[in-house]
Amino acid sequence: MALTDHTPASQTTPDVRQLGTLAVGDVIAFNIVTAIGLLSHGELTGFGRIGEVITIATPFAVGWFLVAPFLGAFKPDVITQPRRMLARSALSWLLALPIGLLLWSFVRHKTVQPAFAVVTFITNMIVLLGWRGTFAWLSGRTHQR
DSSP states (O other): OOSSOOOOOOTTSOOHHHHHHHHHHHHHHHHHHHHHHHHHTTOOOSGGGHHHHHHHHHHHHHHHHHHGGGGTTTOTTTTTOHHHHHHHHHHHHHHHHHHHHHHHHHHHTOOOOHHHHHHHHHHHHHHHHHHHHHHHHHHHHHHHO
16 A cells, blocks of 8 residues: 555646746747847847846846736646647737836836837747747647657
8 A cells, every 4th residue: 555646746736847947938038039129229239238138128027927927828737738828928928018118118217119019019929929839839748748
């Protein structure tokens, strides 16, 4: 008679490593988009500008992490299913963007231009969905084994 239950963890039990990897990847995604934006404007001139990349990306990441967990973008039963992951991530980014823009405006002491808001929305959406869709697909394949 076994004293412990060795049943596999259910899909509703979060895997801390998976969630950590997903969150770190999200932060990296926001920084990549920011670096690309600065580079496209000729403002990324070397490694000395990494601090500025982080400063600009952080308000958007904060907005993301304030919204995404509550909309289920980190739910264990979502992170292994690409379609659900993409839907939750898209909705989360749609609602997180205004928060990120507001925080960015405060940090940078600038007003948000409509073109910046649109480009920020689209580029971050593409990178987030690309990253998170790939993550969900790979996690789903691993989970099936």
